[in-house]
Amino acid sequence: MRHLLPALLLALALPLPAEETKPAAPPAEASKPPPPDEVRLKNGDRLTGTVASLAGGKLVINTLLAGTVTVDWSQVASIRTSSKVVVKLSTGEVVEGQLVEAPEGRIKVATAGAAAPVEIEAVKVSKFNEPPAQWHGALTLSLKVTDGNTHTRSFLFAAEGTRATENDLFLLRALFRYGQKSGVIDERNAYGLAKYNYTFHKGLYGYLSAELLSDRFKDLDLNTVVSAGAGYEILKEEWIDLTAEAGLAYIDNNFHDADDDSHLGGRASARLRVALPLDFEFKDLFTIYPNFEDSQDYQYRNEATLGTAVGGGWSLLGGVITEFDNEPSPGLRRYDNTYFVGLGYKF
Structure with a gap:
């Protein structure tokens, strides 16, 4: 008994082992904004911003530097968008989706649930984002x-x-x-x-x-x-x-x-x-x-x-x-x- 009491007092005097600390999780990376839409013209110029509309053969793009810019649809070589665009064809058909890279003279519409983008001749496109009749x-x-x-x-x-x-x-x-x-x-x-x-x-x-x-x-x-x-x-x-x-x-x-x-x-x-x-x-x-x-x-x-x-x-x-x-x-x-x-x- 006389040997047990000093051992007990020594155990109480020793510091408790420190808990293992986990390294702090790095802060979540802020979500990046989508890249701007891009329109490449046949003369080599590039316009970036947001594709607003297409009607009457005129494509309207809202740019950060030049404001609203209107170009002839016939002069567009390629077009790419980050958000969905409602595409109306000259036949009256409507396709909705994101415009992705396509060969010159054509557009590709990435529609939801489709295995591959829908490819359309540019000359058959009539309107983008047509407003409802009022x-x-x-x-x-x-x-x-x-x-x-x-x-x-x-x-x-x-x-x-x-x-x-x-x-x-x-x-x-x-x-x-x-x-x-x-x-x-x-x-x-x-x-x-x-x-x-x-x-x-x-x-x-x-x-x-x-x-x-x-x-x-x-x-x-x-x-x-x-x-x-x-x-x-x-x-x-x-x-x-x-x-x-x-x-x-x-x-x-x-x-x-x-x-x-x-x-x-x-x-x-x-x-x-x-x-x-x-x-x-x-x-x-x-x-x-x-x-x-x-x-x-x-x-x-x-x-x-x-x-x-x-x-x-x-x-x-x-x-x-x-x-x-x-x-x-x-x-x-x-x-x-x-x-x-x-x-x-x-x-």
Whole structure:
């Protein structure tokens, strides 16, 4: 026992063995950002950044140094992206995936789940990242008020909406005019148009349309024109557009006092837009409706406007609307002109 007690005291006095310490884990390496997209041109130039879109033969790249750059798709030798791109072909097919290295004149799309990238001829590519079709439109309002020896109240309201895709276009238009003089209505006219265009070939399209016109002071309860035909974009540049179209039409007239009539006729129309100096823009829409059963019976409508943008989607507009009937109801003039100045808004 006397030998056990010193041994016990010695064991308690000795320090405990230190725990084995593990080396600290190195800090996790920060994830590297993906490399920028790269576009190589046929002249040897290289552009890096983010591929934004392709439409109308123009490729748009957002670069860090030069900002947004637009190049001709025909001048692109190769293209590589880090993120997915929605590729639309001229046939209407859509492929989505990352663009990887490909031989000149072709692109390769690495789609999810595919064993190998899809290889496509560059000339068959129509669009990158096509935005969904949306409605756009414009509103116009013109007011006139006089007081004193005469008391007049009148206004003109117009609205237009379009939804365009690569292959077709929907168009809706409405125009309403109303006026009073000394409390008596002296003007009430309403016009509406619904139209659908389908593109057969670049610049060439077919159309279906329906137009309605009512005018209390022309003895016209309702004029209906249903038409089908073809049109062609003669000019389409940044500063000018010119389109012409023609087709067959069924025309039905319901009069208030005169006898109603309906007949087979035609519809021909021309639309012009010209950008002018000082940010002015001129537009003209002319439409004529001949009667195939009576060569002396025809009507035409012309809308001419001159406007300039004032900012924020607003514009200042002025123009004239002409409605002509070569054989009006008895006691009525053949034409009416409406002059207006007002505000417009595009959305």
